[in-house]
Amino acid sequence: MIQDAATAPIDLRDERLVRGLLARLRGGDTGQLPVVAGLLIICVIFQSLNGSFLSSANLVNLATECAAVGIISLGIVLVLLVGEIDLSVGSMSGLASAILGVGLTRYGWPLPVTLLVALAAGAVVGVVYGAIFVRFGVPSFVITLAGLLALLGMQLQLLGANGSINIPFSSGIVRFTQQSFVVRPLSYVLMAVVAGAYLVAQLARIRRRRTHGLSTGSPLVPVAKAGALLVALQAGCWYLNQDRGVSAPFVLLVGLVVALHIALTRTRWGRSVYAVGGSVEAARRAGIRVDRVYLSVFLLCGLLAALGGLLSAGRLATASISSGVGDTNLNAIAAAVIGGTSLFGGRGGAYSALLGIVVIQSISSGLTLLNLASSTRFMITGGVLMVAVIVDSLSRRSRAAHGRA
16 A cells, blocks of 8 residues: 555655665766675685685684774774864884883783873874864864874884884783684673674664654564674684684774764764864854864874774784884775775764774785785775775765755
8 A cells, every 4th residue: 555645654755855776876876885785895805816815714804903903993984974084093102112122021011001091192192183273273284293293203212212112912912913813702792782782772773763753663684683693793704713813802803893883973072073174163062162173073083093002002012113104104094994984074984994904904805815015005005995986076076966965
C-alpha cells in the first residue's frame, strides 16, 4: 500500500530527501567510497605482484605500523574539520619522544610521570596555537610553521650533543609497542563486542528516528549488518591470529577512532566542530563559542601528536633527532586527506584517519615487498594524495551545483 503524503514519515514527504545511492553520488556525496575502492585496488595489485602481501605476517606488521602515525592523523582530521591545518605535528611527536628518552634515562622518572609530562607538553603547545589563532587571527599555517621550527629546536636541545637516547626495554613502553598482542581468546571477544556495540547503536538510531517521526526501515537490516560485521571481524581476527595476532597499539588506534567518532557525531561539541568548519559566521550566529572550538581542536591535535610520538619512540626503542621528521608530517596529513577529510573544512570524520593510514601503509608495505626504493613510495603516495584532493574538489563543486554544499 502506498502511504498517503500526510501520514508518511516526515523525511519521506520531501522528494529531495528520497534519493537513492546513485543520486547521492551524482550530487557529490561520495563519502568514503573512493578510498575503500582505492584500498581494494591496491590490495589486488600488490597481491598479484607478490603473494606475501596479504599474508597474516605482513598484515600484522602493517597494522602495527599504522598505530603511531594514525593517531597523529586523528589530530589532523580535527583541525581540518574546522578548516585549519597543523604543520608541526611531526615535530611535536619528536619532542614527545625526546621527553620520553630524557625523562626515563637522564632524570630517572617513572614511566607514568614521563608519559604525563610528554602528553601535557603536547596539550600546552596546542593551547598556545589555539590562543594565538583566536586572539590575533594569525593563519594556522604560519603559526604551526613557526611552531615546527621551535619544537624542533627544543627537541635538539633535550637530546644534547649525542642526538640520540636509547629507551630501556624495561620501561614497559617498548614492550607495549613491540611485543604486546591481544590474547587470542580475548581478541574474539573484542570483535564480538564491537559488532554488538554497532547493533545497539543502530537500534538506538531507529528508536530516535521513530520518536521524531522519521522513516526507520526494517529493524532486520541492522541485525543483518551486525551479523555480517561480526563474521568479517571474527574472520579477520582468526587470520591475524595465524601469526602473532592483533597488536595492542593498533587496538589503541581503533579505540581512539571509535571514541572520537562518537564525540564528533553524538555530542554538542562534535556538532559545533562541523558547524564551524561549514561556516564560521553561521556558527557564531547560532550561539556556538567558536573560540572554544578552535582551542579544543588544537589542544587535541597537540595531545594526539605527542601520543603518536611516544608510540613511535617505543616501537623504535630510541629517541633521536630523526624522530618526527622526514615523512611523519606528510603521512599524517596525507592520511587524513586520503581518508576523505575535506581540506575546505566541515566534511570528514575519525574513520578518515584510519582508512587513510591503512592506504599509505599498504602502499609502503607493498613497495617494500617489491624491493622498490623509497623514492618510488614517495612519488606514488604523492600521486594518491593528489587524486584524493581532486576527488574532494570535484565533490565539493558537484555539491555546490546541486545545492548541497
